[in-house]
Amino acid sequence: MTDEHLLRQQITELGASLFQRGFSVGSAGNISVRIPEGYLMTPTNSSLGRLDPQSLSVLNEDWEHVDGPRPSKEVVMHRAMYEARPEAQAIVHLHSTYVTAYSCLAGEEGIPPLTPYFVMRLGRDVPTVPYYRPGAAEMLDDIVAAGRRGPGVILSNHGSIVAGSTLEDAVNAAEELEVSAQLAFLLEGRATRPLTESQVADLLG
Template identity: 45%
Template sequence: MSHISTTTTENRLREEIAEIGRAFRLLGMAPGTSGNISAKLDDGWLMTPTNASLGALDPAAISKLDWDGNLLAGEPPTKESFLHRAFYDQRPDTGGIIHLHATHSAAVSCLNGLDERSCLPPITPYFVMRVGRLPLIPYYRPGDPALGDAIREHAKTHGAVLLANHGPVVAGKTLEAARNAIEELEETAKLYLLLRQHDVRTLGEAEIDELRQAFGAHW
């Protein structure tokens, strides 16, 4: 019975990853073969394949890995799997992780003078509740394993990071939570870019503290 349940859960998550990938492509958040999505299983984790378009994922081809990184099923995984592993290692309650090169958040990642403690200010309560502080990870070349170590330094205390000149990585207790958070992050990045030349009212500490108490926000 447990094997049947595990298989059912895995198949459901494969379908969910493919559906989320299609949605991101339609929203313009996953150009080309950029971005990757993962989900945790009881016996390993699912990871989108290398050089795969998120808009055209075959659920059966999605990689399944054990916690030693061995491929158990599907096609070879993205070379950025270690970005996800860094979060899984540090946040045991993580159920899903998403990394995108979405336009507005990637644009913010290319700006000079960002606050390294949080690249985006508390513009809206929804950003504070769903994402929280967004620390900046310095630039590393794509595929550099040292990037995973840099993420680990922040992953224990933050559910999302922004990779310089690259894009965001967001973890959630479920895959759906990660999806909602990264969409909120992208919308906040868009607002931030639209408002940069204006005198912006951000949430004050008392307002953020109210969100902590009412919704368990982490800021």
Template identity: 50%
Template sequence: MTEEARAREALVATGRSLFTRGLTFGSTGNLSVRLSDGSWVMTPTNASLGALDPARLSRLDANGLHVSGDNPTKEAFLHVAMYRERPDARAVVHLHSTHSVAVSALADIDPEDVLPPITAYYVMRVGRLPLVPYFPPGDHGLADAVGKLASRHHAVLLANHGPVVAGTSLEAATYATEELEETAKLFLMLQGMAVRTLTPEQVAELRKRFG
């Protein structure tokens, strides 16, 4: 099986998994994998992640231009922004996952680091999570805003929209996105309670040990 064929199969399997577990719904969310030649394969526009056809996935060249398959998602520019700023990124996951979107709409969150360090795995897989200001869907100003943060953060949260997460593999990007969503859920569950988050010293030790 070729590299591209493996990427197509992985995108279909990942999309189905995310959909069946309620992490995406309808035709929301999009996924991509960057191939070794710099081109990439991504989910098409107006497609449910739960019912992807590997033969109809969009193929884009290294500059993000559509070359084959169905038309790519209108949010392809989010993936371009991440790949352009993160040479090590091999995949990007963007979801409208419920708890992450809920947190992104809160009025009093820290835009420099949205979620507190509730668990070690959040620190290890997500790290610091900045909030990108709101832009209407499809607005290319959003790509510029994401690009300004992408070189320093592999995960960002779009205000009133959802997370965009890059990873060294599709698996890594997916795991980080899932960790972000679960932490957002915990954060909402704990609202109004006295919470014992990890201390700055504990966070520093995790970052030193795991990067």
């Protein structure tokens, strides 16, 4: 069984897991992974809950579509995150409920570091980029700049995009971001005790 075959299986299985647990609905969200010749990506208008491992999009190193069905229209977003984080091997984009709700709030300063797992999986903070029409080429520079700050980015009025050293790592971090947004909502208006700067530094050290 080739590495690419295993990756195709993993995209299908983890995509289904995200869908079944409500992290994506309908045809929302997409996944990409690096392969030696370029990238595997979920196709346009596909559901993460109903992927076929043999029907994924293949793009070359220049992001040209070379095989399989047409890729997600969010290619620009994935390309930007790989550019920002050249060590990344996989990227997950979700429209999960609490992160998306958080992305619609005006004047938010970012999800606070309430738990060590948020910091360990996503870094010091998760920046938010301005709203762009899905698939718009103009978003590339903003996502590159935000992605250089950490592996997770919140997309205004849209959702999140998260990079990882493996697909499993990217999925785990995306799930952690969703749960952290949920905690922020549950604690809204109450006195909270975020991790201190020294505690954050210790986790990142």
